[in-house]
Every structure is written in structure tokens, then in C-alpha cells.
Amino acid sequence: MIQRVQTIFLFLVAAAMGVTIGTELWSQDLTDSGQTWSLSAFALSNVDSSGEVIQSTSKWYLGSLAALVGLMAVISIFQYKNRTRQMMLNMINSLLMVGLVSAIFLTTNGLNTELGVEVAGSYKPGFWAVLVAMVLNMLANRFIRKDEALVRSVDRIR
Template sequence: MLQRIQSVYLFICILISGVLPFFIKIWTSSNKTAVFATDHKLYIGLFLISAVLAATSIFGYKKRQNQFVINRLNMILNFIIIGLFVYHSQTLSGEAKVSEKGIGMLLPIFSIVFLALANKAIKKDEDLVKSVDRIR
């Protein structure tokens, strides 16, 4: 389980989605206060669901197809988080001129990259198993 590279990628995804939103600011508001994901219940809930999906995918290593599907669902969830970040940053009045966007808005993008790398490694494992079965 842990000796596979996709498990490492998924563990990094758990760290990105489950730990970093508590410490990295998403943006700075117009009155110079840092806004974290923990300030919004929706964001922290979606980040924690993403971390749980990645953990489920790690422990579902015996069923590679299910693991692949869970990672795809997690990617869709991270795209939804990105969409909510963009929507929220564009709808606040006066936000375009006075607020600063933080590195926290990029967390779902980093998570998507590591999920895609994990899916690539899962596909490679699946192809290896299929080729060995073909030889028999």
C-alpha cells in the first residue's frame, strides 16, 4: 500500500486538503484581515471531504478501478472549490481593487495535480496487471 507512488501522491493530497487550509490564508480582505478556509464552513467542509476521499482512495488499494473513480470525483470536488473561490472573490463589492489573493486559492489546483499524477500511476499499475494476466 504505502510503497506505491500513488499512495505518496494521495498522502500529499491529504496534506494539501486536510492540513494546509488551516494555516494558509485564502485572501486578505479590504480591511487587511486574513481570511482562512476555516472562516467559512462551506470551504472547510469541502476541503475535509476532499481529504477524506483521498484517504479512502489510499486504503482502497486492492480495487484500482474504484480508486481511480474516487480520485476523479475528488478532482471534480476540487474544481467546484476553485469555482466557489472565483465566484466569492468576484462578487464581493470593491474586492477587485483592495484585496489580495493568497496562495490558499491555489490549494485545489495543487490537489488536482497530485490526484492526476496518482491516477496516472494507478493506470500504469492496472496496465501492468493486465499484461501479466495476458501472459498466463
């Protein structure tokens, strides 16, 4: 039954990963030099005050990890006939999201250390979308467990 509430949560996880891929994750403004560092799902860029890119470094692993999380959420939606497999996929997805948050944090923290700035940069909507996706994934797993408990209780009655 694809019309369950956990399907909505899993779809929202995939949508949140789309937001993560499509928007900025973090930015740091350096007021003394007028430069801005920004992290997206695929690149870390240094832009000067006129808008010209000074330096850009590929961060493809962030984008591919976010895409993998979104894909696993979509695959999990269609595993509704096998709830244990669906829960396992969601647990793996949770681990991947923790890895994504850790990779983003380590990347930004390393850059702040390298730049030697006093004030840390600000996290943008793409980063917060990952945290929202983690909560939605947890809620989906909770409802899948409720369904499994309901099915087991009905089997005991027979």
C-alpha cells in the first residue's frame, strides 16, 4: 500500500535531498578582503567582491552522497511489501545522512581553520534540509514499525 503516511515522509526525504543538491550549503564572508567562500553540493568556491570566481574546488562527494540518499528514499518507498527491508534501507539511509552532515561539517570547519577566521560561516538551507530529512526518515521508520506491529498482532489473533 503506497498511500501510507511513511510514503509521504520518504518522498519528503527525497525532496529535501533535492533542496540540498540545488541550494547553497554554507557561506563565509571575509569582511577584510571582500571575498566570500561558499559551499554547494558539488563545489567550494571563493568569489571576490565583484562576483568573479577566484578559486573553485570540486566537492563531488557531497552531491553524490545527497543523490544516493534521495535515491535510497525513493527505492524504500517501493519496498512497502517487505517492511523489514524497508526499515533496513531507512537505517542505512540514516547512516548516509549522518555521513553527509559530518562531511559538510568537516569541510567547513577545516576551511575556517585554514582561513583563521574568528567568526564561523553560516549554514544555508541546503544544510538544514539534510537535518530535516533525518527527522523525516526517523518518522517514516517509526510508522513502518507500527505497521509491522499491527500485522504481527493480527497474525496472533488468527
